[in-house]
Each structure stands twice: as C-alpha cells, then as structure tokens.
Amino acid sequence: MTTIDPETRIPDPIELDRMEEERLRAAAGLLPVHAEGGEYAGFDTVGIPDRPPQTEREREVYTLEEGEMLVNMGPQHPSTHGVMRLVVKVRGEIVVDVDPVLGYLHRGIEKLCENATYTTVLTYVDPMDYLSTMHNEHAPAIAFEKLYDIRAPKRAEYIRALVVELNRVFSHGLMMGFLALDIGGLTPILYSFINRDEVVDLLSAISGQRMLFNFFRVGGVNFDANDEFLSRLGTWRANVLENIEMNERMITENEIFRGRTVGMGRLSGEDAIKLGVTGPNLRASGVAFDVRKAHPYSIYNELEFDVITQDSGDSYARYLQRIAEIKQSIHLIDQIIDKMPHGPVQAQVPGIIRPKPGRAFAAVESPRGLYSVYAISDGGPNPYRFRMRDPSFISLQAVPKLMPGRLVADTMAVMASFDPVMGGVDK
Amino acid sequence: MGHVRRPRPAAHALGRGRPLSAPALAGALIRTLNERIGSDLRDLWTDEDTVEFTIDGARNVNVLTTLRDDPDLDFFMLADAAAVDYGIDAHFEVVYHLYSAKHPAWLRVRARVDRANPRLPSITPLWEGAMFHEREMYDMMGIVFEGNRDLRRIYMSPDYRSFPQRKDFVLPDDAADSSAHGVNPLERPETWDLTRFNEAPAVTFPTSELRPDAPAEGVEDGVTAADKSRPR
C-alpha cells in the first residue's frame, strides 16, 4: 500500500489558493485571528455565544470536546413544525446533545388576555395550538363556566364534543402527513391536506372560519348545526373510514417508513411521566392516561370508548396510536350524532360577564396531550390571570433526552412523531 | 322612547343540572392530606373537581415529594406549574396542579413566594418535565428556582430586561395612561390629515408613575418614537 508523505505531497489547487492568500495577507500585516481559549469550533456554523454561559446546562451543551461541532437547525427549516431552533452538538453524524431554543413565536397571549373580556379571551387562544383550535377554546370555556357557575346546555355540549372530535381527526391526520414529510415521503402530506380540507370545509359550514374557528362561547357554542353542515357531515362520514385506511396503507406497512421509525426514540412510561409528556405520546409508551377518562368533562361520561395504548414507546408506536385514535374519534362522532338532543346551543349569558372572584382549572384532551387552563377571576370583566398549559411545550423536553446517540437525520423524525405545534409551544 | 329594561333571569338559573360549586367527593383525600402533611396545609378549599391548599414556598419540595411518593396519595403526574402575580404590593404564588389515579379530584398546591426576593426550590429533581415550566416562570415573572440547572429565559431573548407577566409591566400602546400613548398614529387625531402628516409634533414619552426611574419600555434614550417605520 503506497503512503503519501504529508510533507512532500502535491497540494491540490484549492489549498494552493489558500496558501497564497494567507501569504498575501501575512505580507499585508493581516494575521489570522484565533479565539481565546481552546473552544474555537473551526468551521463555525453556529457561534458559541460570546457571553459566558448562564447556566450549567448551557455550559454543558456549548463546550465542545475533540471532534464535536455545533450545527444550527435554525428557526427557518423545511420541517413543518414552525419556528424552533435546535442547536445540535454532533460528532460526525451522531448527535451528542441538543439545546432547543424557543420563543420565536411568543406572542404574549397570556398578557393580552389579562386585558380582554372573557369572550375576547376565547378568540385570543385560537392561534395558540393552531391545529387543534377547538381544544384551545374548549378548556377556557369550561374554566370560565366554572368561574361563572353555569353549565352549558346539553345540545351545546354535544356539538362541542362533535367539533372537538372532528378537530382531533384532522389534526392526527396532519401528523401522519408531517411525519412522513420529515422522513422524506412527499406524498402522504398531500393526502393529509385533502382530508384536512374536507373536515375544515365541514367546520367552516358551522363556524364560518376555516381555521381559527372562534366557535366556543362561555355557556355554549356560537351557532347551531345548519343544513349545510349536516349534509357535509353525512358525505364526509360516508367516505372517511376508507380514506383513512387508504392513507394508512400508504405509510404503515411501508418498509422505509418502518425502518426509519421502528425502535427510534423509545420513551419508557416512567420517563414519559417524569418529563410531563401526555396524550398520544404517553399512551404510546404504555401509560393509560386520557383526560377524557381520568377527569371526564363535557359529555364524555355518556360516550363509550376505551383508552388505547401501545406497548413500545417508539415513533412507530406513536404513529399507530394516532391512527387508532382517529378511528376511535370517528366512533365517538357516530355516537354523538346518534345521541344529540334538541335544545338551545348557548346559555343566556350577558355580553361581558363578571364572574365572582375565584379560581378555576379545566383540562381537556387535545391531540397533543393534556391542555389545561387555570383562570383566576377578580370580579371584573377581564380575567386576573389566565394561564394555559400547552402539551407540546412540555413534550418538547423529551426530545433532548431521546436524541443523543442517534443520527442527525433522525432528530426531525423523532420530533415529528411527538407532533409539536410551535404556536402552542411559544404561546 | 327610552330603552325599557326587562328583568332578565339569572344566568345560572337557565343552565341545567346542579350548580358547579358543589364540593368534591374527596373525603378520603382530605383526610389523608391532613394526616400526612397537615402541618404545612393552610386554607384547604374544595370545588366540584379540585382540592386546593396553600403552603409556604420553602416547603414545596417536601410537600410535593410526600404527595408523589406516599402510596395513599400517589400524585404521580404534574399537570401544570404556573405563577401568579397578586399585585405590586402583594406576593407571588406558584401553583402546581397534580393528578392521581386514586382520587377523583385535581390537587392544586399554591406555594406563596415573596415578591421582594422571589426564590423557590426547584422541583426538577422530582419531575424533569418541570424544567420548562420553571424556565417560563423565571422568564415571565422573575421567580428564581434554586437548584434548577438551566434557569435561563425561554421565550424572550437572553438579553431581555423585564419580566412581562408582572403586574407592573404595562403593555405599551395601551390607553392614555400608558407611557407609550400615541405611538400608534391612529391614537392622535392631528395625524389623520395625511397631507399634513409631517407637521404633527413628534411623540414624547413621559415616565410612568409605576416606575418613575425607568423610561418607557424599549425606547432608547433620545429617541422619541418607537415606530420606526418612517423617519420622524
């Protein structure tokens, strides 16, 4: 085997250019500048922060050992979760550590809600977790009804449950598409968006809006089901199961998809509870916790459904869990349509409500987990404190725990299987 | 003809079912709480589905450890950790919501925190998922959690100066009593005539009476307008 002595080999043209440039710069007095200390990262894709580390964890992440590098998966990246920045410390292609930087979509919703009337608050919370708007509104509506000591009429509760389950169907369908998109499959996202458009046209028939529905009110919902909604609902229901099966068949047994997700990002049940992960992510790790069964709200006491769990806690299990939940939601929608009573859809509530001073906590099961609202009233027209606990925000903490040891390309796949929505993460 | 006000029925009379404020069926829970952590418990209160009590801030780790590890209580899941500001001459409060499969009520633990020196032990040793909650509480309220390994700002930039969710952080562009009144030209009628827009005097920012030594939020010295969309 011939070896090339590094001292005598012929340098290639790029190196010759570089050497020439260095010689010229040195002749002009421009000497190369090196950072103080031993932490110069060389090819600096991400600058190490030029201030001292604020915390131990920051020092841990931003200290580079031999052969490590910081790669910035910046706030704008092709993954479709929104604006989040992941500073990934890699050694070659293996991820050593991850530091998520959030706040690129922080809109100050909680502070805005302190200056808004209770009905206006229900419009401010819409764009938080923008793929599950109905859930975003459901929790505050329940909390404000507890504060105001009122109950919504039965028909309103049934319509609420109906739109909430419809929202869950299309949100989980979108997760399937996004997961495949992040892995590299460009087709399932198109089918997911077709599904979403069907459901969203349905919901726009009842609420007037395609996305940020502004449908819930304190004491009920805004509009009753009209003829167009019912006819679209019937058409949709007739086709949805086979559509979901078709989408599922495209992905579930696909060997590339299985190769990328089976065994990836395995999260055990105890770890998930310690990290605060809830929802389908937790149930895919084997813990049977569903807010609709744990603390039933609305009319979930009267509907019959089981809590589905999966055994392995990997990305594939999270995907299967969501498919099972889509089918469960369709089953719930059937029961709701069967049992829906007649009656008013909104209780007689004044335009600006002034509940008595008190505190209320309401939690709902959103497609991403436990979404809860803690509201404090001081007797005035605006809430004194309006706090939302978003599930994606807390589930994101699982990602830095699951990433080390894996390849960079798997980072987004595991992230997508947790289905975070940055609007909720950043509030 | 004047507006005739008809007496309207009370809102809650039209809702169906029992009133919501019936106490929780949580007798066993309350008894167990009194046995295990009775010395720390203050102001026990129940609602339809919640049991709530107040503790002193420094005891939060002990109380939450008991709540989590005791087999009769078994509150294994932290549902929420929130911070509340009760006013500029009152205190802060950190509110934990816990879930147990054995009891039919959410448990709300309110830990009282001093406003002058807001420090609290961190519960990240108990639940790692409280890290982001505590970072958010630090970012928004300025409550320092001792023992948290990563207490930096999470929503705002690392060099942001204020704590937005405190009650003495006034949103700019609020009405006339705000220090930033008039930033939005629509709030100043002298700017409505667009042909004479430039003749309107520039906006100056008086200091706010809540914080007399600080200038208006985010406006640098010598600059009069926060709106930099056109030269002023």
Next chain:
Amino acid sequence: MAVDRPTTNLPQPVPTGDAPIIIPDAGGDDALLREFQMEEHPQGGFHGLLEVIPTKADYVLDLIRANSLWPLLSGLSCCAIEMMSTATSVNDIDRFGMFPFRASPRQADVLIVAGTLTTKMAGPLVRLWEQMPEPKWCVAMGTCTTSGGRFKRSYSVVQGVDRVMPVDVYVPGCPPRPEGLIYGMLKLHELVKQRRGQWGTYVDRGPQRTRWEGDVR
C-alpha cells in the same frame, strides 16, 4: 434611445452618469409624495425605475419571472398551514408555477411571510430576506404581518412586517383563505409584469437593509 447603465455591482445607491433621474413634480405642498421620494422610506426612492423604456424582451423576461416565482418555505404560524393548504392538492398553487417551496433563501424569489412575526424572529427573518438574491418580492400574508393583527398590543409582536422589510403585496385575513392567497399571488404577478416592486431593475441598490433596531413595536 441610449441609456447609461452602470456596469459595476458595487453598492451605489445613486447611478453614476449623466442620465437625469426624472421625478414627476406633483405640486408644491404634497408632503406625502416628497416624503415618499426620500430614500430612507421603505417604499420610497426612484432608483432607475424611470430611466429605461421596457422592450419586448423585457416583457417576456417579466412574464417568465412572474410565472415561475419560487417561494421560500418560511411559515411561521397558522398562516403557514393555510399556505401549505394552498400548496397542496385541493387549492393548487403549482398551477401558477409556485410548486417548489425552496428551503434555501438563495434559491427563492418570493418571501411569503406567513404567520406572526415576533421580535425574536425578526432578526432571522431579516437575515433571510437579505440572503435572498434580487429580484425578490415579499408578500405579507395574514393580518399579523400586515399590521400586527390580533396581537396588536403585544410586547413581543412586530406590528406588521413592513417595519422590518419592504412588502409588495398584503393579503389580509386571519388566516386568509387559500383562494385569498392565490388572489394575492396573482396580484404579485401583475406587479412583476409591470416591474413595480422593491427590487432594483438595472441598478444594484446595495444591501436592502431597512432600518431596524431592537424595538419594533
């Protein structure tokens, strides 16, 4: 008609040469127009737009540019979902040539700012805008980017993306329907064909940094 075109690419905001810049005078007391002529105004200044008479080749080039605008994947928030919905099968924006949502700003023509712009994100977004090569256009989609929208009084939302970058088309809505976004893109087609908009035609105006300091409320 001979036109003096500078051949250098160095950032020179004023074209050298003796071709005069013709600025129509619209009256003595039109303060608004005068202000518009100021160079610091984001939409202001007449840099070479009136120096040239478009020829047929230019018209064809503009048609080509209009029918193949490549957007940058920069979805920030809820409007991003509607933008994706516009890009997928039911409302297909590929009919207008906008199929490839480029991930890299170096390859993109249009920056559709879809979603709320916060003060923390304003820096990266302006950097994206500056990385896009000319000709480039900006579409402010949704009310959050038009004027701050429903987050009008928030401490961390930029009240309209035109505080940090020049915008060509504003598409109102919260979020705008896909049909609305398509209408906005067709308006952008018209702008491109008439060669209006923010990019320098034949004169390199240098890096387009609109003044942005830390506070953009």
